[in-house]
Structure formats: C-alpha cells, structure tokens
Amino acid sequence: SQSQSQSQSQSQSKNQQYFDYVVDKGLMDALMCDEGCNLEKYLGEVRRILKPNGGKMILISYKLTSSMKKFLSAGNEDENENEKNKGSNNETDVSFHNGLQWNLDIETKSNARVSFSVGESI
Secondary structure, eight states, X not given: OHHHHXXXXXXXXXXXXXXSEEEEESHHHHHHXXXXXXXXXXXXXXXXXXXXXXXEEEEEEESOOHHHHHHHHTTOHHHHHHHHHTTOOTTSEEEEETTEEEEESOTTTOOSSEEEEEEEEO
C-alpha cells in the first residue's frame, strides 16, 4: 500500500548513512565526455550521501574549463555575489551549486594541468 511505502521511505531516510567526504578523481571529467550524462543528477546523488552541513566533495580533475566553472557556479548567483562582496580570499573562486559551496581551482593545490576543488554541503 501507499502508506506502507511512505513509511518505508521515511524509515530509510532516518537510517541514512552519510559520508564526511566524497572524492572524485576524474569521474566528472569522464562524465562530461558523454553527451547523455546528467551532471545535475550526479551532483544531486553526491549531495544526498554527504553529511549535511559540512560534508565535503573533493574534486580532482583536469584543469577546470570556464564552462565547468560556470556550471558549478550556476544556481545561486545572489550568494555568489554576496560572497564576493564580503571580500573573500582571492586564493579561490567561491561558488554555489546544488547545495554545495565550491572553492574552485584552489591555487595552493592546483597546477597548470590539475584542478583541486572542494565543495562543502550547506
């Protein structure tokens, strides 16, 4: 019955196991090569399993393209603008996407070929 299904769903969400960290070393790069790939769904699933308010996604990829930075920055332009106005650290680009606050292309960890970025659940 529908009420039993809802009860099971609520029970499963209460018993949800969360992860402090998710490490993506090249998976997003590979997914971007597939025209049918749904990066929104991928990030949604990552966000679903990350510990709320503080779980981190570590993204290690080939140098982030401007289109990928734009994609990760999409979704909350007002928060992006507010963060810029706070005089945030120039070392990273701070952006928000799908419930994750991104520090993109962290200078101290990235180089000419590899981008190291961290998304934190908010």
